[in-house]
Amino acid sequence: MTHIEHYHDWLRDAHAMEKQAETMLQSMAKRIEHYPDLKSRIEQHLTETQRQKAVLENILEQNGINRSVLKDSMSKIAAMGQAIGGMFPSDEIIKGAISGYVFEQFEIACYTALLTAAKKAGDVAAVPEIQSILAEERDMAEWLLHHLPDVTEQFIMRAETDGLEAKK
Amino acid sequence: MTHIEHYHDWLRDAHAMEKQAETMLQSMAKRIEHYPDLKSRIEQHLTETQRQKAVLENILEQNGINRSVLKDSMSKIAAMGQAIGGMFPSDEIIKGAISGYVFEQFEIACYTALLTAAKKAGDVAAVPEIQSILAEERDMAEWLLHHLPDVTEQFIMRAETDGLEAKK
Numbered sequence: 001m002t003h004i005e006h007y008h009d010w011l012r013d014a015h016a017m018e019k020q021a022e023t024m025l026q027s028m029a030k031r032i033e034h035y036p037d038l039k040s041r042i043e044q045h046l047t048e049t050q051r052q053k054a055v056l057e058n059i060l061e062q063n064g065i066n067r068s069v070l071k072d073s074m075s076k077i078a079a080m081g082q083a084i085g086g087m088f089p090s091d092e093i094i095k096g097a098i099s100g101y102v103f104e105q106f107e108i109a110c111y112t113a114l115l116t117a118a119k120k121a122g123d124v125a126a127v128p129e130i131q132s133i134l135a136e137e138r139d140m141a142e143w144l145l146h147h148l149p150d151v152t153e154q155f156i157m158r159a160e161t162d163g164l165e166a167k168k
Numbered sequence: 169m170t171h172i173e174h175y176h177d178w179l180r181d182a183h184a185m186e187k188q189a190e191t192m193l194q195s196m197a198k199r200i201e202h203y204p205d206l207k208s209r210i211e212q213h214l215t216e217t218q219r220q221k222a223v224l225e226n227i228l229e230q231n232g233i234n235r236s237v238l239k240d241s242m243s244k245i246a247a248m249g250q251a252i253g254g255m256f257p258s259d260e261i262i263k264g265a266i267s268g269y270v271f272e273q274f275e276i277a278c279y280t281a282l283l284t285a286a287k288k289a290g291d292v293a294a295v296p297e298i299q300s301i302l303a304e305e306r307d308m309a310e311w312l313l314h315h316l317p318d319v320t321e322q323f324i325m326r327a328e329t330d331g332l333e334a335k336k
Contacts, residue, residue: 001327001328002327002328003324003327003328006324006327080251080252080263080266080267080270083248083251083252084248084251084252084270094281095248097277098274098277098278098281099248101273101277102248102252102270102273102274102277105269105270105273105309106266106270108313109265109266109269109270109312109313109316110266112313112316112317112320113262113266113316113317113320115317116316116317116320116321116324117320117324120321120324141273144277145276145277145280148277148280148281148284149280149281149283149284152280152281152284152285153284153288155174156171156174156284156285156288159169159170159171159174160169160170160171
């Protein structure tokens with residue numbers, strides 16, 4: 001395979017990943033009731049994700065990649081995203097928060113490889129776009145890990161208190 | 169559920185996670201042929217993982233948790249680990265490196281929640297042990313992400329070059 005073919009494959013993967021991120025984030029935001037900070041950060045990232053998806057669609061178009069074939073592309077990487085994403089709208093806030101963090105890190109790794117491929121392919125227009133997506137994913141991952149101890153403490157406290165619901 | 173029950177559940181999850189990490193890392197180390205730096209870092213982390221597993225077994229014992237029940241505990245979190253881990257001994261080095269990174273981040277998130285629970289449970293002996301495991305997971309994750317652009321470049325170059333194998 002040529003470096004251009006790898007680049008195009010990974011672009012398709014990234015697009016599939018953002019579509020899945022959108023579904024996950026929507027489902028999680030809808031479920032959360034008692035963790036308002038987490039809910040609003042997820043809602044913010046949902047908006048970012050929708051922008052990222054549009055950016056990728058533009059890069060795909062600039063690279064002459066037909067969007068109609070995207071539906072069928074279910075690579076092994078996309079399958080991994082689905083396995084993580086399937087955990088996200090979990091029945092329990094801690095597992096949900098962990099899955100959300102893991103999914104962000106999955107995106108960070110995929111974009112890091114994609115960035116190398118974009119540079120190698122000489123797609124100078126795409127490089128800063130990918131870097132800006134990467135920065136948003138990093139911010140979201142950092143936020144989630146930084147707030148995980150708080151969320152865990154609240155969860156443990158609520159789970160022990162009669163009449164309080166802890167899980168969502 | 170009480171905070172002690174949550175703590176014990178998460179300890180069991182962590183142990184299941186390390187058992188899986190061990191299998192994944194062994195399988196990956198065996199497969200890699202043309203990426204010696206990655207191979208040796210994985211071998212180093214395999215040794216760390218075996219120590220971490222032993223540390224957790226000790227913490228479980230100190231908490232009076234019978235090890236024989238561990239075999240049956242396959243929580244949703246452990247299932248997510250398995251889904252990520254299943255990708256690790258991938259047929260392609262980039263997907264393998266990404267999965268390895270994602271698995272480390274999964275461990276980091278789980279230990280972050282576990283640490284909060286250990287503090288809440290007053291398990292003062294376990295706290296520094298968990299912190300030291302967490303530091304090793306962070307180092308491994310950082311190493312993998314830092315080296316991913318290099319591995320990606322080598323992979324792309326090898327895949328384009330006649331007579332060179334790129335995938336492992």
